[in-house]
Amino acid sequence: MYELLQKYISNRTQINDEQMDFICSFFKPMQTKRNEILVRYEEICQQYYFVNKGCIRIFTINKEGIETSRFFAFEGGFGTALPSFIDQQPAYEYVQTIEKSELLVISRTDFYYLVTTIPEFGLIYRAILELGFITAQKRIYGFQGFDALEKVKWIIENQPHFLLRVSNKMAASYLGISPSTLSRIKSKL
Amino acid sequence: MYELLQKYISNRTQINDEQMDFICSFFKPMQTKRNEILVRYEEICQQYYFVNKGCIRIFTINKEGIETSRFFAFEGGFGTALPSFIDQQPAYEYVQTIEKSELLVISRTDFYYLVTTIPEFGLIYRAILELGFITAQKRIYGFQGFDALEKVKWIIENQPHFLLRVSNKMAASYLGISPSTLSRIKSKL
DNA sequence: TAAAAACGTTGACATAGGACAAGCTTTTTC
DNA sequence: GAAAAAGCTTGTCCTATGTCAACGTTTTTA
Helix, strand or coil, X not given: CCHHHHHHXXXXXXXXXXXHHHHHCCCEEEEECCCEEEECCCCCCCEEEEEEXXXXXXXXXXXXXXXXXXXXXXXXXXXXXXXXXXXCCCCCCEEEXXXXXXXXXXXXXXXXXXXXXXXXXXXXXXHHHHHHHHHHHHHXXXXXXXXXXXXXXXXXXXXXXXXXXXXXXXXXXXXXXXXXXXXXXXXXX | CCHHHXXXXXXXXXXXXXXXXXXXXXXXXXXXXXXXXXXXXXXECCEEEEEEECCEEEEEXXXXXXXXXXXXXXXXXXXXXXXXXXXXXXXXXXXXXXXXXXXXXEEHHHHHHHHHHCHHHHHHHHHHHHHHHHHHHHHHHHHCCCCHHHHHHHHHXXXXXXXXXXXXXXXXXXXXXXXXXXXXXXXXX
């Protein structure tokens, strides 16, 4: 149950078994269904999710009804409505498991308790933030001024499994192109 | 010389005068010219810059020669090629002062020394990362699926001084539209 | 397992906005 | 302070990609 999480932590910092168990004790298992919503648009996010199995999607819907997906967390990754989790404002986005999933959940209170109490866990959080920031920058550079074909090539290059794992519709909403265009591009390789 | 920096720090954490002076002692003043490049494309970023006066731009140029600006730091803000600063890979972007500027510079070594030595400074760094992350997410949502007019309205809403402070060309490269389009949109309000 | 719903693909059409160029204005340089 | 360079605006033209619709396929539901 906790192997993946332990691997995530021990890959990123030195920690003894006792502390590891202590940290893990704050994460509660949770089963979710396909398309289950974990955080709604108006809600304030109080939980951080680690994906043991399945997949989490973070997305929003604008006033015209257009969906934009901003992040997918697969097995072994963390995901949540982080801006809301951080500053406790309404999320203005959704957190959803797009497949039947098995998660490990920690409350915000416990999470920040660990961050401030256990320096090694503070480092983990810093690493999450640093990686999140770098990923976002790459995405900005990777998408801006690129045409649809270049975006698709970019995602194949940077996240090879992505197109195989998520639906056309969701992939398109991540890439910022229409499903038709994505479909046409894929048919031409 | 250090007032703005001290304000930045004391606005974000509790700290005594001695520690404040200790922190500031690592920041060295630096004068730059208009359009001076501080970090080049292939370089590994070793410095963090605080803007006392003037403006820093972070941008890249892709193989087709198209510029994309990803961040501007104005008076009282921090800016650098953060992904490179963090992971010590080539920047693949430029750091530039777009006006004659007055900066306070800290080396990466000193910066991380402060982060790990002074818990309050660790908090500052965490706040920088959290804010950077949140800003990047807003930008992704704010730009994806928006047409040119909506992007311009978005920037006016979210960074009212932006269009007044930077050239059309740079603003356009930030918004991901052509200078002509930006010009046309501005003429229609 | 049958009906309904969601999804993917493809064609026809419409359009936002990019490219390019010309002319004007502002800024820089020497 | 004159010449050169850079930047801004605006016109014309063109193309990439969005929209919409039709159809076939897969998935979900009951």
